[in-house]
Amino acid sequence: MTQTAERPDTPPSAPARSRLVVVGNGMSGARALEEILARGGGDTFAITVFGEEPYGNYNRILLSEVLANAAGEAVDNEDADDEIYLNPLDWYDENGITLHAGVRIVRIDRPSKVVYGDDGSVTPYDTLVLATGSRSFFPPMEGMWASTTRLTPGVFGFRSLDDATGMLEHVREHRTAVVIGGGLLGLEAAAGLQAHGVAVHVVHPTEVLMNQQLEAEASKVLRSKLQDMGMHMHLGVKTSEILVEDGRVAGVRFTDGSDLACDMVVVTAGIRPNIGLAMVSGLETQRAIVVDDTMRSVDDDDIYVVGECAQHRGEVYGVVGPLWEQAAVLADVVTGTNPDARYHGSRLATKLKVAGVDVAQMGVKIPERSSDEFVQFSETGRGVYQTVVIRDGTLIGATLVGDVSKVAALTQAFDSRSALPEERVKLLFDLGSADDGAAAADLPDDTQICNCNGVSKGDLVGCVEDGAESVSACMAATRAGKGCGSCKGLVKEVVEAALGGAGREDPADSYYVPGIPMDKPTLMREIRSRGLTSVSAVFEALAPEGRDHVGSKMGLTALLRMMWPHEFVDERDGRFINDRVHANIQRDGTFSVVPRMSGGVTSPDQLRRIADVAEKHEIPMVKLTGGQRIDLLGVPKEKLQEVWADLDMPSGWAYGKSFRTVKTCVGTDFCRFGLGDSTQLGIDIEETYKGIEGPAKMKLAVSGCPRNCAESMVKDVGLVAVEGGSWQIYVGGAAGATIRKGDILATVDSHEEALRITGRFLQYYRENANWLERTYDFVPRMGLEYLQAVIVDDSEGIAADLDARMQEAVDAYVDPWASDQTERTPGQFHDALPLVPLPQVPVR
Amino acid sequence: MSSVDVVEGRLGPVDQIPVGEGRAFLVGDEPVAVFRPRSGGLHALRAICPHRGGPLADGLVDGEVVMCPLHNHQFSLVDGSCATGTDDVAAYSAAEEDGELVVRLRHT
Ligand code: SRM
Ligand SMILES: Cc1cc2nc3c(=O)[nH]c(=O)nc-3n(C[C@H](O)[C@H](O)[C@H](O)COP(=O)(O)OP(=O)(O)OC[C@H]3O[C@@H](n4cnc5c(N)ncnc54)[C@H](O)[C@@H]3O)c2cc1C
Numbered sequence: 001m002t003q004t005a006e007r008p009d010t011p012p013s014a015p016a017r018s019r020l021v022v023v024g025n026g027m028s029g030a031r032a033l034e035e036i037l038a039r040g041g042g043d044t045f046a047i048t049v050f051g052e053e054p055y056g057n058y059n060r061i062l063l064s065e066v067l068a069n070a071a072g073e074a075v076d077n078e079d080a081d082d083e084i085y086l087n088p089l090d091w092y093d094e095n096g097i098t099l100h101a102g103v104r105i106v107r108i109d110r111p112s113k114v115v116y117g118d119d120g121s122v123t124p125y126d127t128l129v130l131a132t133g134s135r136s137f138f139p140p141m142e143g144m145w146a147s148t149t150r151l152t153p154g155v156f157g158f159r160s161l162d163d164a165t166g167m168l169e170h171v172r173e174h175r176t177a178v179v180i181g182g183g184l185l186g187l188e189a190a191a192g193l194q195a196h197g198v199a200v201h202v203v204h205p206t207e208v209l210m211n212q213q214l215e216a217e218a219s220k221v222l223r224s225k226l227q228d229m230g231m232h233m234h235l236g237v238k239t240s241e242i243l244v245e246d247g248r249v250a251g252v253r254f255t256d257g258s259d260l261a262c263d264m265v266v267v268t269a270g271i272r273p274n275i276g277l278a279m280v281s282g283l284e285t286q287r288a289i290v291v292d293d294t295m296r297s298v299d300d301d302d303i304y305v306v307g308e309c310a311q312h313r314g315e316v317y318g319v320v321g322p323l324w325e326q327a328a329v330l331a332d333v334v335t336g337t338n339p340d341a342r343y344h345g346s347r348l349a350t351k352l353k354v355a356g357v358d359v360a361q362m363g364v365k366i367p368e369r370s371s372d373e374f375v376q377f378s379e380t381g382r383g384v385y386q387t388v389v390i391r392d393g394t395l396i397g398a399t400l401v402g403d404v405s406k407v408a409a410l411t412q413a414f415d416s417r418s419a420l421p422e423e424r425v426k427l428l429f430d431l432g433s434a435d436d437g438a439a440a441a442d443l444p445d446d447t448q449i450c451n452c453n454g455v456s457k458g459d460l461v462g463c464v465e466d467g468a469e470s471v472s473a474c475m476a477a478t479r480a481g482k483g484c485g486s487c488k489g490l491v492k493e494v495v496e497a498a499l500g501g502a503g504r505e506d507p508a509d510s511y512y513v514p515g516i517p518m519d520k521p522t523l524m525r526e527i528r529s530r531g532l533t534s535v536s537a538v539f540e541a542l543a544p545e546g547r548d549h550v551g552s553k554m555g556l557t558a559l560l561r562m563m564w565p566h567e568f569v570d571e572r573d574g575r576f577i578n579d580r581v582h583a584n585i586q587r588d589g590t591f592s593v594v595p596r597m598s599g600g601v602t603s604p605d606q607l608r609r610i611a612d613v614a615e616k617h618e619i620p621m622v623k624l625t626g627g628q629r630i631d632l633l634g635v636p637k638e639k640l641q642e643v644w645a646d647l648d649m650p651s652g653w654a655y656g657k658s659f660r661t662v663k664t665c666v667g668t669d670f671c672r673f674g675l676g677d678s679t680q681l682g683i684d685i686e687e688t689y690k691g692i693e694g695p696a697k698m699k700l701a702v703s704g705c706p707r708n709c710a711e712s713m714v715k716d717v718g719l720v721a722v723e724g725g726s727w728q729i730y731v732g733g734a735a736g737a738t739i740r741k742g743d744i745l746a747t748v749d750s751h752e753e754a755l756r757i758t759g760r761f762l763q764y765y766r767e768n769a770n771w772l773e774r775t776y777d778f779v780p781r782m783g784l785e786y787l788q789a790v791i792v793d794d795s796e797g798i799a800a801d802l803d804a805r806m807q808e809a810v811d812a813y814v815d816p817w818a819s820d821q822t823e824r825t826p827g828q829f830h831d832a833l834p835l836v837p838l839p840q841v842p843v844r
Numbered sequence: 845m846s847s848v849d850v851v852e853g854r855l856g857p858v859d860q861i862p863v864g865e866g867r868a869f870l871v872g873d874e875p876v877a878v879f880r881p882r883s884g885g886l887h888a889l890r891a892i893c894p895h896r897g898g899p900l901a902d903g904l905v906d907g908e909v910v911m912c913p914l915h916n917h918q919f920s921l922v923d924g925s926c927a928t929g930t931d932d933v934a935a936y937s938a939a940e941e942d943g944e945l946v947v948r949l950r951h952t
């Protein structure tokens with residue numbers, strides 16, 4: 001260090017920056033870096049990071065989701081593996097950080113201030129940050145290890161991306177898994193594996209699952225929920241040995257001597273902080289590396305410690321909330337921004353991330369002093385159990401099982417130690433006039449909203465002030481709500497309050513499309529009275545300043561096509577790409593082709609033609625769909641017309657917000673139980689209403705008896721033959737992203753009547769549902785009795801009009817594959833990605 | 845100052861792009877999506893969505909943005925900036941000169 005009293009004449013060459021080295025590139029190491037950069041540390045430090053894992057920095061929390069999600073069809077446009085990387089590799093470059101991924105630090109030479117890597121590197125530091133995290137703990141047990149460093153094939157820990165991908169690989173060919181340890185991690189692993197159709201056994205040494213978080217009563221409710229999901233529980237049992245045959249897992253043996261066959265074992269029996277490096281380098285370690293309130297090792301002022309490898313005032317944390325607080329203090333001190341910053345420990349909140357099993361817990365699980373208040377609610381029939389613990393008027397603990405609708409408000413009260421309602425039960429229930437909306441607006445700006453990603457109310461409000469217009473935009477920009485997801489409700493409240501003013505409802509919620517400030521009935525009235533027949537005319541007449549709006553075009557196109565079956569002016573730029581080329585766009589820009597196969601019935605001739613087309617055009621995958629027909633996947637856009645022509649079959653409309661399929665069963669023709677000709681009725685319904693467009697997809701089914709083989713009770717419209725030649729018509733059922741059993745709209749006596757009521761219901765739905773509102777939302781919104789009155793009993797005298805308008809739509813139908821054999825617009829079928837080799841989807 | 849090579853593509857009649865839509869072209873080695881919004885003007889962006897490689901020329905367009913058909917991220921037609929949380933996309937200049945569509949690979 002030179003000391004200069006006077007200003008030098010020439011500017012000095014850039015001063016040598018102090019060297020900051022971070023060991024461990026996990027969640028807390030990277031978070032500490034972000035905090036340091038946010039305080040201008042990029043200028044003062046030359047930063048080097050070592051991470052043993054060969055990746056950039058990822059969100060470990062999402063591994064549970066990665067495991068579970070890679071299972072079924074993606075139901076949503078967001079998937080987890082996309083979001084798992086917190087900071088991609090270029091982030092390090094952009095911030096001038098040198099990253100050594102895949103390098104493990106083996107020793108610190110504290111007197112010479114260098115670290116040694118397992119690649120032979122020697123790196124000097126001025127300041128060192130240890131963020132080595134934890135690893136899975138494998139209890140000593142016969143059969144666990146194949147060698148001193150390698151687990152027996154089929155045995156897994158659950159800690160890293162490699163663990164998760166290893167398991168995903170393994171489940172493809174294995175059927176039965178034993179999870180050792182029924183804590184949070186174990187249950188998430190179990191649910192993830194089950195999503196892949198693996199039979200899962202959870203072995204836990206006490207009767208209380210998740211015993212770190214839950215007391216016996218809560219655990220019992222959780223247990224029965226998991227058992228209902230089909231998970232097998234072995235509680236109060238210990239594993240003594242992993243049975244190995246031919247070098248791989250064949251089963252487990254319990255301490256009582258009994259055996260359980262399995263081909264996979266996941267060990268989630270706890271974690272152990274990675275402290276070996278600190279130990280060999282002479283730092284004080286107990287359960288973890290001991291630090292003071294500035295997050296510095298108690299032995300060495302130049303070494304800071306953060307995350308799960310730090311032990312502060314006797315506590316070692318295993319969730320990310322505390323790590324964020326530690327990282328902020330560390331950055332304050334290291335950069336000198338606030339040398340007086342001190343970490344005082346954290347309070348814990350956790351959530352189980354298992355779909356359909358809601359568990360949230362914070363603070364203490366049971367009252368600890370005689371003066372503590374304890375509010376307990378249990379409704380075991382519904383699988384709901386909730387408690388709160390209050391001390392001196394503040395919330396010190398809460399447990400929610402089965403119903404976590406109050407978790408946001410409770411977390412808030414817990415974190416901010418805010419005043420509680422006089423009637424304690426209001427903490428768990430909305431009694432009359434609870435005003436949660438106002439609460440979000442009243443929170444102080446520094447209130448932490450998302451504990452997983454450390455996002456405060458101020459961050460979210462700032463996002464809105466910077467122009468974010470939606471909850472999802474704020475979530476994308478701040479990562480709020482993208483960890484365990486338990487704060488999503490509160491994020492929404494905060495953002496909505498910031499967008500629309502305190503407690504006010506956003507009028508935009510009622511708009512049919514966001515770009516035109518009108519609800520659907522008003523919009524339809526205006527369109528009709530002004531005779532607007534094209535999307536551009538609607539924008540011009542009704543949008544603010546006549547501006548068109550990208551997110552509104554599709555909804556308007558659908559509405560106008562419904563309203564003006566003949567007069568509609570077809571502007572192709574108002575359609576989504578799927579509707580421009582009558583096929584479903586895929587992840588690599590190719591398309592899928594699904595021909596109509598009414599009622600799921602096909603013929604040798606059709607099958608032969610499909611086979612010929614698949615061969616001739618080298619279709620990468622031919623697949624039976626969940627809608628009882630055949631999908632040709634991976635067709636380049638330029639080839640679509642040719643494929644349609646060669647198929648010589650009509651479009652199945654698998655791409656549109658439209659009438660899709662009618663699934664059927666074999667019914668009276670072949671089935672020994674059949675009560676009605678479900679196959680024929682299904683074909684008739686599909687041939688009649690094929691391709692009719694609407695506010696969202698319409699999927700139907702017809703079953704020949706209440707055994708319901710065509711899954712009619714969970715379709716938008718589902719028909720079931722019952723004794724006596726009648727048909728029950730179910731509406732509003734769903735088994736997609738939402739599961740809902742349909743309601744019986746009517747029971748009718750003939751095919752003709754079944755066709756008519758189906759059409760009338762669909763027409764009423766087309767005219768009255770909001771854009772993208774499926775029947776599973778529409779039916780409960782309108783109310784079954786109301787729908788029965790209007791559609792079956794004609795209480796409003798509109799039945800004949802509905803039938804007539806549906807008939808008009810049916811009459812106006814043309815098959816798009818036939819009619820678009822000549823291009824409608826220049827380059828309609830030109831490739832939109834000229835250089836990219838196709839297809840990129842895996843070819844089987 | 846070193847001289848900057850501006851790659852220029854003369855791409856033929858503007859009518860190849862229907863009003864309100866986009867089409868993809870190759871300019872040098874660069875795949876470029878050119879848009880022709882109803883409110884007027886021509887805009888060029890790199891044709892590949894920075895999010896997951898979606899085909900931007902297939903996206904819906906209004907006077908200000910194009911929306912990628914795969915996951916609905918939106919990009920400014922003018923400068924390629926993204927307000928929905930993924931990376932920005934490169935923007936180029938596009939103009940009609942003597943009835944011909946001309947794209948220049950210089951960032952605007
Ligand atoms: C091909 C198919 C899967 C298969 O291989 O079997 C399929 C594929 C897709 N489904 Fe599906 N679904 C398929 C049957 C189903 C079914 C089962 C059924 O139809 O009986 C369901 C549950 C029923 C339902 O719709 O509720 C189903 C519920 C969904 C959902 C969730 C809808 C919901 O609101 O619950 C979506 C997402 C959406 O609509 O936003 C979806 C979205 C999708 C999309 C279109 C994703 C998209 O927006 O691009 C997938 C297209 C993949 C592609 O690249 O072509 N798919 N999807 C099935 C086509 C059936 C057909 O012949 O038309
Ligand atoms: C499946 C799963 C689900 C979870 N869910 C949640 C949740 O919902 N909510 C929650 O709050 N928490 C959850 N957690 C816990 C959370 O992920 C951890 O608390 C957090 O990752 C700890 O961060 P860390 O930086 O201390 O350790 P880590 O993220 O483990 O990072 C440590 C890194 O240091 C590296 N390293 C170790 N030693 C060395 C060395 N000598 N040289 C170089 N590199 C080294 C390791 O390879 C690792 O990459 C979950 C954990 C898992 C595994």
Ligand code: SF4
Nearest residue numbers: 665671674704705709
């Ligand atoms: S629904 Fe009834 S008729 Fe149809 S296949 Fe099943 S049992 Fe047979």
Ligand code: FES
Nearest residue numbers: 893896898912915
């Ligand atoms: S690829 Fe464009 S939004 Fe995802």
